[in-house]
Amino acid sequence: MECFMCKGELEVKKVNYIVDLDNTVIVIKDVPAKVCKKCGEKFYDNETAANIEKMVNQLKELAVEVTVVKYNEKIA
Numbered sequence: 490m491e492c493f494m495c496k497g498e499l500e501v502k503k504v505n506y507i508v509d510l511d512n513t514v515i516v517i518k519d520v521p522a523k524v525c526k527k528c529g530e531k532f533y534d535n536e537t538a539a540n541i542e543k544m545v546n547q548l549k550e551l552a553v554e555v556t557v558v559k560y561n562e563k564i565a
């Protein structure tokens with residue numbers, strides 16, 4: 490698999506996913522992603538992206554300034 494942006498080589502890594510919303514910043518740690526060795530672009534598979542979305546939707550209800558959580562692939 491290669492980078493859609495620059496055709497660089499992708500490597501599987503755990504990354505921090507940061508969501509900057511109006512009233513809160515959510516940091517999800519250790520998210521599995523494919524990261525381009527050349528340009529640093531990050532790609533997430535569909536399942537991971539769906540999990541991230543669920544986590545963000547739950548966490549943004551907390552209404553705290555900054556939330557830092559670990560990625561959990563078993564989220565309901």
Ligand SMILES: [Zn+2]
Nearest residue numbers: 492495525528
């Ligand atoms: Zn790239």
